[in-house]
Amino acid sequence: MNLKVKLCGLKNKESIIASKEADYIGFVFYQKSPRFINALDAKDLIEFIRPKQKVVGLFVDADLNLINHITDFLKLDVIQLHGNEKLSYIKEVKKLKKPIIKAVPIKNFSDINYSKKYKDLCDMILFDTKSNHGVSGGSGISFDWNLLRGYYSEKKWILAGGLNVKNVSEALEITNAPIVDISSGIEKARGEKCKNMIKNFMEFIANYEKTKDKL
Secondary structure (H helix, E strand, C coil): CCCEEEEECCCCHHHHHHCCCCCEEEEECCCCCCCECCHHHHHHHHCCCCCCCEEEEEECCCCHHHHHHHHHHHCCCEEEECCCCCHHHHHHHHCCCCCEEEEEEECCHHHHHHHHHHCCCCCEEEEEECCCCCCCCCCCCCCCHHHHCCCCCCCCEEECCCCCCCCHHHHHHHHCCCEEEECHHHEEECCEECHHHHHHHHHHHHHHHHHHHHC
């Protein structure tokens, strides 16, 4: 597929196996999240991840030593920063020599412009819905995708925020995002992934791509 899929917040063997067609598998190392997993449990699950898949570790304003330890312990492929990390902090994370995804909470067009400050330090920008606290992620709520209509970046970027099997095609038609990130849209309850919803979503994306290729 040309379109890449990142599934985030996985916590058990069943959801990992159901996610075999995804490109990125995300583990959340933020204790306040209902999707939190500790590094030891994540280590047990990594053996079920296919070699072609990239393992992403999500951190929110975490201690740099913690990021360093988990990245080394799990041999993470990608580090995702989902908090209010400053540029000086990101420079330190960059020393780990892993691709960095920086999440940017979106509410209006000024937030799109704000994301440009990260373009030289980060490998991918992830646009997510801004919460009342300014930190994005896992709310199940979408932002106005029209803010990204015609958006261009020389680097790959990621669309997140309340995406699911019912709305992802509309989101893609508007934004033409190269990567989508799904978390709440594949959950039967907050923080609880559903293997059937994962399979249905991946099948939908595969069919979407086939239909698009025929146009």
